[in-house]
Amino acid sequence: MAAAVVVKNLRKSYGSSIAVRDVSFEVQAGEIFGLLGPNGAGKTTTIRCLCTLTKPDGGELEVAGVSVLKDPRSARSKLGYIAQEVALDKVLTGRELLNLQAAIYHLPKAIANQRIEFLTSILGLTEYINKKTGGYSGGLQRRLDLAAGLLHQPEVLILDEPTVGLDIESRVVVWDFLRQLKSTGTTILLTSHYLEEVDALADRVGIIDAGKVIATGTPSELKDRLGGERITLRIREFTTSAEADSTKDLLMQLPFVQEAIINANQGNSLNLVVHASDDALSQVQAALKSAGLPVFGIAQSRPSLDDVYLAATGKTLMDAEMATAGSRNLKAEKKQSMKN
Amino acid sequence: MTSTSPKTIADWRPRADRLPQTSAFSDFMQETLGLTTRLFIQLKRRPSTLVAGIVQPLMWLLLFGALFQNIPKDLFGTDYGHFLGAGVIVFTAFVGALNAGLPVMFDREFGFLNRLLVAPLASRYSIVAASAIYIIALTLLQVVAIVGLSALLGAGLPGFSGAAIILLVVLLLVVGVTSLSLGLTFALPGHIELIAVIFVANLPLLFASTALAPLSFMPPWLQMIACLNPLSYAIEPIRYLYINPQWQWSSIILHAPWADVSFGAALLVLTGFALVSLVIIQPLLRRRLA
Known part of the structure; x- marks a missing residue:
């Protein structure tokens, strides 16, 4: 083609x-x-x-x-x-x-x-x-x-x-x-x-x-290039950062968890990168239960394009939006683009 | 693609129609016509522009003309209202043409101009041509009103050749000034700056011309400026044929400090002004529009 x-x-x-x-x-x-x-x-x-x-x-x-x-x-x-x-x-x-x-x-x-x-x-x-x-x-x-x-x-x-x-x-x-x-x-x-x-x-x-x-x-x-799957977990609606940290440490001990990121913008939710497996979700739930931690919400998904963006740039699209929204001078940009 | 059945996207066959080969000239004419049509539709749907455009010069003629009503007649060679008519015609055409860039500037600011800039226009002078045609048509309507009122005030009507000269003068002046206005539209950053330039250029160019008073009234330095001002070369031919029904190309119409200017020479100066304006804006059109 x-x-x-x-x-x-x-x-x-x-x-x-x-x-x-x-x-x-x-x-x-x-x-x-x-x-x-x-x-x-x-x-x-x-x-x-x-x-x-x-x-x-x-x-x-x-x-x-x-x-x-x-x-x-x-x-x-x-x-x-x-x-x-x-x-x-x-x-x-x-x-x-x-x-x-x-x-x-x-x-x-x-x-x-x-x-x-x-x-x-x-x-x-x-x-x-x-x-x-x-x-x-x-x-x-x-x-x-x-x-x-x-x-x-x-x-x-x-x-x-x-x-x-x-x-x-x-x-x-x-x-x-x-x-x-x-x-x-x-x-x-x-x-x-x-x-x-x-x-x-x-x-x-x-x-x-x-x-x-x-x-x-x-x-x-x-x-697919990213590999693995994603588990998004919220222990409570608003988790404290200390509790999120300890939960992260706990879950990182699970053999199939590759990475865990705390998302402060989402009430300290945890984003886990896991090896694709059928029972990853239930094993995470079991680990939380045995540690006496509640589960407010949990979901398993394939990587999204946002994950691709995150992996490539170290930030989510939304974070990038927020960062540029604060730093851009749209008026000046428009004027410049009219000049060129 | 047929016009009878289709109505699903599957019937959209990109590039299926064989378009006839057209010349650059016919393309230029088509795009100019399309752009001019848009301006006339706007005028038709917003007639206040037309009404204001006709009333304003009549007010000038009526009020400014009356200002010097009782001045001795030999000062101007005729009564002042009669003298002023040519100045009002030219100034009306000048102001219309000077403002021609404004709608294009707003198109530029609102993004509408991008429609034209991403299109394969045969020449971007079609944007200039459309504006000039529109302003010329509008000015002619204004001129008819001014000439009509002048006639009612006792100035008489120009003959056929006189009317043709008025048309020619308006055409040359509008082409020149419209070009400059559109050049400014692409050189300046926005409409605020364009309006500022229009404000600054407007009245000084009127005062530094023979529109309101003859050259002989002015100090030498202003005479120099007035004789460098293209408006004077548009005003004097029209004034001459208004006052002297028997005119010739060689008739002297302006006593410039450096030489006497004949009727024909004045029109040549105006032609030169229009051509130079068209040429000097070319890089601006290319830079902005290429």
Whole structure:
């Protein structure tokens, strides 16, 4: 399979802040590739560079076999871009927006009309298409944005956080649509900081942290690579750290427990990494019972993408989100990105 | 893809349609038309812009014109309202064009411009062209109102050739100033800065032109500035043909400190101004939009 998207050694800084340090990944034709990482990891900058909106400091970019830097206009005709924030002209109706979209992609009127009718129909927009977009709900806006991004039938559809801010129902609609779109042969590259979104949609995942891709593979591969299983345990609703420490020491003596991490953010719950076995859960419960400790909650699971992220970076996605949320100056970043 | 049955995503066949080969020129025309249509839809749905745009220059003409009503006629060669008409026409076109960058700046800030920037536009000058066409059309409506009111106030109506010259002058001035405004839109960080520049440029350029008073009223240093100001080269041809129904390309319309400027030369200066403006913003369009 040929690569539909190639990103090689991409670098981009805004002033003194490094947005993308060294990002490399490939998206194969016809697959859904998810770029997973916390806010501020460099996902949007990578996407903006691919879509010709931001000039990178270095690296190579290809979309459908076309060099983005050498032939940006040709690359633009091959990609569809759905931005994180839906930007509509609220004075225009949905149809008028799609007509404008058809004009800037040079579609003949008859073909544009057919496609608008088709996309409107399958995206459930028929009832709203002649109404001004200013009255659209978030879900409708996103669906119209999808129609606009697909109108010129791009080979590669690039979506930046496609379901951020959407309610559950609208999110599922978008997911279903993207899965169906994949079946038509369209290559899809999406960024997300939602683990479940990437897990549910992506054939392959690239995990990005601090401007670098730190792991690539199918979600199963990445999880299997970690090996073992996870047991999440809460002795009480709010366990003291002293009790959590002593419980950790107790459980580490069990031969199948490889690692135990106390998660202070979750009421000092314990996350155990264990060798896969049928009775690990019951043995942990038995050990707790014999030590006279209660069990508030216990669950066994396979590693998640968050575990993959944790293993690679030493922090959970949520922790990374919290850390960047405090340190980012979004206003300054937006200003910088407008300058470049 | 057929238009009769489909309605499931399985019927979506990417790149199945064979699109006809089109030229860069027809692509440019199509995208310009699409962008212009959007601006006119906005105008139609927000008619207050149009109403304010027509009322404001009429107020200028009526109130500012009346300010010097009793001044001796030989001072201006005609009554002041008559003299002022050309200045108001040009200033109206100038202000409209100077503001052309604002909607594009808001598009940029709200992310709508990204739609255009990720599209394979034949040339990003289509954004400039669409704004210029819109402003020219709007200005022409304003000019019709100004000329109509001037006629009611006794200034008479320009003939066919006079109307054609007014159209040409407005076109050249709007293309030049719209280009500069869009250049600023891509050079400045946000709308606050753009509005500041518009505020600073607006009235000084009016005062430092022949819109409100003839060159002979001004001290030498202001005469120099007024004769470097493109607005003067737009105002004087229109004023000349308003006051002198018999005009020629060689008619002297402006006595600049360094030379007399003929009707034809003034139009050449305006053409040069439009072309230079279009050329100097090219790197900005490329840098911002490439």
